[in-house]
Amino acid sequence: MNVRVKYPLLPFLLCMILYFSFMTVPTAVYSQQDLSPMAPDSEEARKLLEDSLSIVEIDYEIERITKRMKELELLQSELEVRIQEMGLRIEDRRNRAGAVLRSYYMGERSQLFYMLLSAKNLAGFFRIMDFYDIIIQNDRDTLAAYNNQYRSLASAKADAARNADQLIEVKDRLVKQRERVLALEQQVDGALNASSNPEAMKKLIEEFTLYWENVGLYEVKRHFQALANAMENLPQFVQGSKNILKTNGKVYTIDIHEDELNTFLRNEDEVFNSFAFHFENGKVIASGESGNLSLLIEGKYTVINDPENAIMFQVDKLVFNRLELPDTTRTALQEEFDMSFYPKQLVSFLKATEVSSENQRLVVQMELDL
Incomplete structure (x- = not known):
């Protein structure tokens, strides 16, 4: 958790304690004037601290990836349910649209046009015309409704496909980051074991990590x-x-x-x-x-x-x-x-x-x- 003050009290007190505790550690020291650990004076210690901070940050990345993966899995389930429901609804629309298209193909709608020509007077012509407009408009609405639902279904399927691909990428990234953390942990453990004062170095790593989490990340x-x-x-x-x-x-x-x-x-x-x-x-x-x-x-x-x-x-x-x-x-x-x-x-x-x-x-x- 980030502390939104420039110089948190906790890291300051810990730095004071560690200064007196680790005066004999050759790889890094703390100054009485400083509120943060000083950079180590050897490449080996610097690399060890970088690897340690990398482990912390990659762990956070694993948390972010895991959260994203759960979001994608939930979205995929919702999309699949949506596709199933739309598939059921669109079946009725498909049948209606098919009936309309067949009526045009079979020439049934042309009979309405001939009825207009057979009207005996102007009033009859307009009544048939109104009836004709109602039928044609209904046909258009039926076809438009089917087209819209079909497009929505196709869009949902495309979303599901993209989401599935992204889910695969996220899972693959999660595996790689876990492998990366494991390799870094082994590397850090090896460096600590080779250190002349492993316990002191462990505490130094903890202090750098604490400072990064409470001050460093906020400042960045x-x-x-x-x-x-x-x-x-x-x-x-x-x-x-x-x-x-x-x-x-x-x-x-x-x-x-x-x-x-x-x-x-x-x-x-x-x-x-x-x-x-x-x-x-x-x-x-x-x-x-x-x-x-x-x-x-x-x-x-x-x-x-x-x-x-x-x-x-x-x-x-x-x-x-x-x-x-x-x-x-x-x-x-x-x-x-x-x-x-x-x-x-x-x-x-x-x-x-x-x-x-x-x-x-x-x-x-x-x-x-x-």
Whole structure:
């Protein structure tokens, strides 16, 4: 459970206790000034802590996958029941629609037309015409009702097929993540057994895990939420700024320097006062430190068109207090927080076609989408 304060009391007290308890542990120490465990001073200890945090995060991913799998199984059951019920209802409609089509095929409806021609006077003609309209409209309603139910049934079957495929993928992902956790657990156990002080290292791992769950995860999510909120206001910033949005009549270009973006972000949220973006070699690197916390997000912007045209930020690397977090954490954060830029929020008739991040500049090319 995340504690929504910046420096929770529990991790602080534990850090103080562990400082005096683990002064003899060579792989990592605690400072009296710090509210968080310091990064280990050896590659071996750092890798051990990364693996331990990965186990925690992948366990959370397993919980999310298990929950999603149960939702998909429930949905599949509901769809199957719905398909059965619709199948029973549509049978009667099918029979009625068949009777209508047979009547046209056999020429029964043409007899009504001949009745119109045989009317002896104008009043009789209009009475037959009204009767003819009623029958024709009823035929149309019968065929339309069958067509609608048939389409609904076909749609439900397609939903069930897609859901079944997704369920298979989710189950496969669950198996792979369980295997991954088991391998990491064996790896961590081996490293602990090889340690000169296994018990102290176990307690150190527990402290890092506790700090991550009570402080780290909250801080990471706070930064991602701030980024997501800022991206919603980026179109307005681009429109109100000079020389950022340019056009030659057909091609529109957003050309923004990292200093301009960082100024915008700092005006959006104070969290960015110690957090900055950098654009180099096709990468987008956002990093910063605040007190005892450090965070690095490395990724890239890519153009996507599904479900809608956007510049999506893809996180390739996520490092908290110099410990790299697993891909499951990156994926979960990307799913929870939308950090994409939508050109149509800037100008409704534009779509993004290309994006690059070089020489401290982010450049987005857009074309008319008419």
